[in-house]
Amino acid sequence: MGASVTAGLQMAVARPCIPACQRLLGSRASLPSFSRALSTQSGFASCRNTASAGPFLSLHQKRFAVRAMSQSSAQGLPIDLRGKRAFIAGVADDNGYGWAIAKSLAAAGAEILVGTWVPALNIFETSLRRGKFDESRKLPDGSLMEITKVYPLDAVFDSPEDVPDDVKANKRYAGSSNWTVKEVAETVKNDFGTIDILVHSLANGPEVKNPLLETSRKGYLAAVSASSYSFISLLQHFLPIMNPGGATISLTYIASERTIPGYGGGMSSAKAALESDTRVLAYEAGRKGKIRVNTISAGPLGSRAAKAIGFIEKMIEYSYGNAPLQKELLADEVGNTAAFLASPLASAITGSTIYVDNGLNTMGLALDSPTLST
Numbered sequence: 001m002g003a004s005v006t007a008g009l010q011m012a013v014a015r016p017c018i019p020a021c022q023r024l025l026g027s028r029a030s031l032p033s034f035s036r037a038l039s040t041q042s043g044f045a046s047c048r049n050t051a052s053a054g055p056f057l058s059l060h061q062k063r064f065a066v067r068a069m070s071q072s073s074a075q076g077l078p079i080d081l082r083g084k085r086a087f088i089a090g091v092a093d094d095n096g097y098g099w100a101i102a103k104s105l106a107a108a109g110a111e112i113l114v115g116t117w118v119p120a121l122n123i124f125e126t127s128l129r130r131g132k133f134d135e136s137r138k139l140p141d142g143s144l145m146e147i148t149k150v151y152p153l154d155a156v157f158d159s160p161e162d163v164p165d166d167v168k169a170n171k172r173y174a175g176s177s178n179w180t181v182k183e184v185a186e187t188v189k190n191d192f193g194t195i196d197i198l199v200h201s202l203a204n205g206p207e208v209k210n211p212l213l214e215t216s217r218k219g220y221l222a223a224v225s226a227s228s229y230s231f232i233s234l235l236q237h238f239l240p241i242m243n244p245g246g247a248t249i250s251l252t253y254i255a256s257e258r259t260i261p262g263y264g265g266g267m268s269s270a271k272a273a274l275e276s277d278t279r280v281l282a283y284e285a286g287r288k289g290k291i292r293v294n295t296i297s298a299g300p301l302g303s304r305a306a307k308a309i310g311f312i313e314k315m316i317e318y319s320y321g322n323a324p325l326q327k328e329l330l331a332d333e334v335g336n337t338a339a340f341l342a343s344p345l346a347s348a349i350t351g352s353t354i355y356v357d358n359g360l361n362t363m364g365l366a367l368d369s370p371t372l373s374t
């Protein structure tokens with residue numbers, strides 16, 4: 001683990017000095033040499049200044065050294081994504097899972113690129129520029145998440161030839177260019193060369209409020225196109241620029257395998273396809289590019305997309321009442337799982353559906369059912 005232990009999701013107050021402390025402690029260094037090591041670390045002025053006074057540690061340095069030692073032993077396994085670059089498709093505000101995943105990946109040291117749905121791009125970029133998200137950009141170490149670049153994206157179109165005239169003429173698309181999946185992958189390649197992490201955090205089902213029995217062919221296919229095929233397309237186009245050892249993560253929902261009345265319009269089918277594709281793509285991308293493919297089955301969150309479905313508050317309440325862990329599900333818990341899955345710590349996990357839902361998926365009985373109280 002060595003010097004890399006300072007990275008990532010761990011909050012290290014004395015971050016710059018810890019690797020040297022560890023090296024020295026590992027080699028049973030003398031206090032004077034320990035003091036010297038503290039003094040030579042850049043970015044920690046008080047180490048430098050006080051160390052020059054002599055071979056003994058000042059009280060401040062002793063305190064600092066003890067803190068560094070206890071932190072290094074308390075840190076355990078780090079999620080270290082320094083030097084990795086992530087592209088997260090499906091971030092248009094600071095409420096959803098995509099944003100939380102971006103934050104966790106950033107906290108672990110990854111560089112963040114996002115793909116934002118074209119009609120939502122303007123308001124997202126304006127809000128970002130005006131500091132509307134500054135509070136929620138805060139990372140555990142107090143710094144703000146940096147988004148290196150925001151790319152316009154519409155994941156239901158693979159290449160410019162697929163875009164119908166009415167979309168081309170739509171004024172919400174007029175100011176943007178190169179937003180089909182193929183073009184976005186090409187632009188990312190031109191800008192940065194490669195990526196290491198690909199996140200798919202998007203879904204859309206125009207008839208989501210319709211029961212499956214009342215869903216049109218068009219609505220069903222639109223749900224699958226936006227919510228499942230979009231992942232295949234993203235992986236297809238990004239795989240050639242993904243570094244071996246990279247990881248992809250998508251977001252799914254339990255409605256794929258259990259009946260959730262109200263999650264209609266083919267969205268349950270789209271999530272079932274996404275989970276099945278996760279297994280097949282794990283095989284194909286694993287063999288072809290040493291890329292891992294996993295999906296997180298997340299519990300209910302009051303995101304913008306979920307609010308559009310109409311009953312998300314009830315689902316959150318239901319989860320609280322019936323899940324094994326009776327607590328609010330935080331978007332950060334999904335974000336942190338994504339950071340783990342993207343990291344080398346998960347190097348043997350691929351093709352999996354990972355539940356991050358306070359355990360709700362395991363229950364076979366609704367504890368708050370009126371039937372049980374009679």
Ligand SMILES: NC(=O)c1ccc[n+]([C@@H]2O[C@H](COP(=O)([O-])OP(=O)(O)OC[C@H]3O[C@@H](n4cnc5c(N)ncnc54)[C@H](O)[C@@H]3O)[C@@H](O)[C@H]2O)c1
Nearest residue numbers: 090092096097117154155201202203251300301303305306
């Ligand atoms: N919120 C929940 O309760 C919940 C539970 C389980 C899984 N999920 C999944 O999490 C993922 C993220 O959703 P969220 O709930 O965080 O909401 P969200 O609103 O933050 O994210 C959905 C994103 O999809 C984008 N999008 C829609 N159509 C697009 C397209 N054609 N091209 C590009 N982007 C497009 C939207 O602009 C939005 O940014 C989705 O896959 C969703 O199904 C959500």
